[in-house]
Amino acid sequence: MPTKTLCALSTSLLLAALPAAQAAMDPNANTDDHSINVPTGWWTYQNLTPSQLSTKLTELGARVVDIDVTSVSSGVPKMTVRLVANSGAYAVPGATFTWDKTQAQLESLLNSASGRLIELERYDAGSGRIRFAAVYVPNTGATSRAWGWLPGRTKSEIQSWATANNQRVIDLDSYGSGSSRRWNAVLVANTGDDYKRWDWDVNLTLSQVVARLGSFQGRLVKIERQSDAKYSFVQVDNTGSNGSAWWHGYGFGSLTDVNNFAAQMGGRPVDIVPYTSGNTTVYDAVVIDNANTATRAVRGKFFEEFLDANGWPVGIFEAYVKRIDTNETLVNLNASRPAETASALKALHLLHAMKGVNAGESLSSNFTYYNYPTDGEADDACPNPAYENGSHDVVTSFENGLDLMMNNSDNRTTRGVVLRYGGFAPLNSTATAAGLKNTVLRHNIGCAYWDLVAEEYRPSTLRNDTTAADLAAIWIGVQKGTLLPTSSRGRTEFLESGNPRVGANENLQAIINQEATALGISASEALRFGGRVKTWGKSGGYGTCLPAANDAAVCGQMVSISSSAGLLALPNSGGDFYALRYYGYGSLMSDVPVTSWTGSQAQAYEDAWRAAHYEMFRSAVRTALLDW
Numbered sequence: 001m002p003t004k005t006l007c008a009l010s011t012s013l014l015l016a017a018l019p020a021a022q023a024a025m026d027p028n029a030n031t032d033d034h035s036i037n038v039p040t041g042w043w044t045y046q047n048l049t050p051s052q053l054s055t056k057l058t059e060l061g062a063r064v065v066d067i068d069v070t071s072v073s074s075g076v077p078k079m080t081v082r083l084v085a086n087s088g089a090y091a092v093p094g095a096t097f098t099w100d101k102t103q104a105q106l107e108s109l110l111n112s113a114s115g116r117l118i119e120l121e122r123y124d125a126g127s128g129r130i131r132f133a134a135v136y137v138p139n140t141g142a143t144s145r146a147w148g149w150l151p152g153r154t155k156s157e158i159q160s161w162a163t164a165n166n167q168r169v170i171d172l173d174s175y176g177s178g179s180s181r182r183w184n185a186v187l188v189a190n191t192g193d194d195y196k197r198w199d200w201d202v203n204l205t206l207s208q209v210v211a212r213l214g215s216f217q218g219r220l221v222k223i224e225r226q227s228d229a230k231y232s233f234v235q236v237d238n239t240g241s242n243g244s245a246w247w248h249g250y251g252f253g254s255l256t257d258v259n260n261f262a263a264q265m266g267g268r269p270v271d272i273v274p275y276t277s278g279n280t281t282v283y284d285a286v287v288i289d290n291a292n293t294a295t296r297a298v299r300g301k302f303f304e305e306f307l308d309a310n311g312w313p314v315g316i317f318e319a320y321v322k323r324i325d326t327n328e329t330l331v332n333l334n335a336s337r338p339a340e341t342a343s344a345l346k347a348l349h350l351l352h353a354m355k356g357v358n359a360g361e362s363l364s365s366n367f368t369y370y371n372y373p374t375d376g377e378a379d380d381a382c383p384n385p386a387y388e389n390g391s392h393d394v395v396t397s398f399e400n401g402l403d404l405m406m407n408n409s410d411n412r413t414t415r416g417v418v419l420r421y422g423g424f425a426p427l428n429s430t431a432t433a434a435g436l437k438n439t440v441l442r443h444n445i446g447c448a449y450w451d452l453v454a455e456e457y458r459p460s461t462l463r464n465d466t467t468a469a470d471l472a473a474i475w476i477g478v479q480k481g482t483l484l485p486t487s488s489r490g491r492t493e494f495l496e497s498g499n500p501r502v503g504a505n506e507n508l509q510a511i512i513n514q515e516a517t518a519l520g521i522s523a524s525e526a527l528r529f530g531g532r533v534k535t536w537g538k539s540g541g542y543g544t545c546l547p548a549a550n551d552a553a554v555c556g557q558m559v560s561i562s563s564s565a566g567l568l569a570l571p572n573s574g575g576d577f578y579a580l581r582y583y584g585y586g587s588l589m590s591d592v593p594v595t596s597w598t599g600s601q602a603q604a605y606e607d608a609w610r611a612a613h614y615e616m617f618r619s620a621v622r623t624a625l626l627d628w
Contacts, residue, residue, distance in 0.1 A: 023196050025241065029092060030092065036089060038090075039295075043082075044269060046070070046080045049078060061085060064081050064082070069121050077123055092137050093138070098134050145189055148165060151184045152182045155202050181203075198234065198236045205231070222286075223284055225275045244288055254283070265299075266299045267290050269285050272285050292331075298333055315591045317589045317592075318333060319333040335469040343445055344588070345466050347474045349418070353398075354494045364399065369393070370393050372387050382444070382447035406497045406538060409540050411445055415444045434477055448542060455553055456547065456553050476567075501535045504531075512530045532570075532571040541562035559590075560605060567585075571624065583617075
C-alpha cells in the first residue's frame with residue numbers, strides 16, 4: 001500500500017497577500033513541465049524499448065518528458081516513461097530523446113544539436129558500460145535558456161555551481177553508495193520569468209522530506225529514492241501565483257495505481273520513480289493539478305466527502321460534460337476509468353434495441369421477461385436464469401418492456417433485452433461499434449459482482465465496466481445522429497424512452513438562480529430560463545459487496561454505487577424564438593466503502609456525489625445565461 005502522503009493548496013486564498021513580483025506558475029512548458037498546470041493529455045508506460053517509445057510518440061502526438069531505465073537486455077534499455085501531448089502550452093518543436101550515449105557522446109550530440117537537457121538518466125548497459133538516456137529540447141528560440149548539467153557530482157559541487165551561476169536544479173538522480181554516492185543534475189538559469197524560490201537536499205528520510213516541504217511551503221518537482229532508501233529532492237515555492245494544487249504518494253503497487261491516483265485527483269504526474277522493494281517494483285509519484293476551472297469546482301464538491309483522513313480518495317468518482325455542437329469538453333474528472341455504474345448503463349441496452357428497431361423489429365412485437373424471487377421490489381431483482389421458465393414468464397409489448405427498463409429501471413426487463421438478443425456479446429459489439437472504448441457488459445444489472453452459480457462475490461470477472469465519458473458518448477451519439485440516424489424511428493423512440501423532461505429540476509434551478517444573480521439577471525428571468533431547459537437521462541444505484549480476503553462467499557466490504565448520464569439542453573436566447581444548445585454528461589461514484597447501504601455515511605456520499613453532479617453543469621449554464 002502506498003504511504004498516504006498528500007499535499008494540496010488552494011491558491012485563491014493567497015494571491016492577494018503577495019507582491020506582484022512573486023514568481024508565477026509557468027504559462028507553457030518551454031523550461032520544463034514541472035510548474036505548469038494547464039490541462040493537457042498525458043500518458044505513462046513501462047518496459048518500453050527506445051523503438052517502442054518512438055512509436056508511441058508518433059501514435060499519440062506526444063513528447064517524452066521523463067525517462068527511468070529499469071532494465072537492460074542486450075544493451076537495449078527498458079524504460080518507464082512519462083509523456084505529455086506535444087501541443088498547446090506543452091508544444092516544444094524539436095524536443096526528442098536519446099539513449100546509449102557515453103558522457104562524451106552526449107555532450108557532442110548536445111553541442112551539435114544546440115540542445116538543452118531536461119532529463120538525464122544514467123544506467124549500466126552491461127559489463128560495467130555506463131551509458132546515458134536523456135531528453136532534450138532545442139536551446140534556441142522560445143526554449144533557449146542558460147543551463148548546466150553536472151554528471152557524477154557531490155552535493156557540495158552541485159550547490160557551488162548553482163550558486164555561482166544563479167541556476168536551480170530541474171533534474172536530480174543518484175548512484176553509488178555511502179561516501180561514493182554521486183548525483184547527476186540538470187540546472188537552468190533561475191532568472192526572469194524562470195525565477196522560482198527553490199530548495200533541494202539529499203540523504204533525507206521521507207519524513208524529513210515532508211517536514212522540509214511544510215517549512216518551505218513548497219511543491220516537489222523532483223523526487224529520487226536513493227539505493228539506501230533515503231531521498232534526494234527538489235522543491236519550488238508553492239505560494240501565491242506560483243501555487244498549485246498538487247499531491248505526492250509513495251510505494252504505489254503498480255504504474256496503474258499511479259495513473260488511477262493522478263486521474264482521480266484531476267492531476268498529471270510530473271515525476272515517477274520506480275524502484276524495487278523486496279522482489280516487487282513499486283513507485284513514488286509527484287502529481288500536479290491538470291484540471292480546468294469547471295472541473296476544479298466539481299472536484300471540490302467531491303473532495304468535501306470523498307477523501308479520507310489522510311487526504312486519499314475514497315472509492316471511484318467521475319464527472320464528464322461535453323458541449324455537442326463545438327465538441328468542447330467542459331468537465332473531465334477521472335472520466336475514462338472503467339468502473340461499475342449500475343443502471344445508467346441501461347442506455348446501452350436501449351441503444352442496441354433501437355438499432356434492432358431501425359433494422360425492422362416491431363415495437364408492438366411480443367417481449368418476454370421473467371419474475372424472480374426477491375426480498376425487495378420485483379423490478380429490483382437480481383435476474384436468476386434458474387427461474388427463466390414458463391412458470392415465471394411475463395409477456396408484454398417490446399415498447400412497454402423498454403419503457404419499464406428505462407422509466408422504472410426494471411432489472412427484469414433489462415435481462416429480457418439481453419435474452420432477446422442472445423446474451424451480452426451482441427450488446428458489447430454495439431458498445432465497440434459506438435466507440436465506447438472502456439465499456440464491457442459482464443453481468444445482469446442488479447446482480448453486481450454476485451456469481452449465482454458459485455454463490456460468491458467476483459468483481460474481477462463480474463464487473464460491468466464503463467466510464468462517465470462512455471456513458472455520455474451514448475447520448476451524444478444519439479443526439480448527433482451518428483449512432484441512430486436523425487430521422488429514424490429508433491432515435492425517436494430512444495429519446496422518448498430516455499426519461500424526457502421539460503424544465504429544470506430543483507437542483508439544476510438552484511445553479512441557474514446562483515449564476516443569474518451573479519450576472520445581474522432577475523429571479524423571474526432565471527425561472528423563465530429554467531422553464532425552457534430540457535433533459536433526458538438514466539440514473540441508478542445499488543449497494544453490493546467486495547469479497548472477504550479469505551472467503552469470496554462472504555461480504556468483506558459493503559460498497560455503494562450510483563450513476564447518471566444523459567443530455568442537457570439549454571436555451572441560447574431569451575426571446576420568443578430560440579434554439580437549444582445540447583450537452584452530453586455522465587457522472588458516477590463506484591465501489592465507495594460504507595458500513596451500511598442505508599445509513600448516514602452512505603447518504604453523505606450520495607449527497608456529495610449529487611452536489612458534484614449538478615455543479616458540473618454550472619459553466620454550461622453560465623455560458624447560456626450570457627446569451628439570455
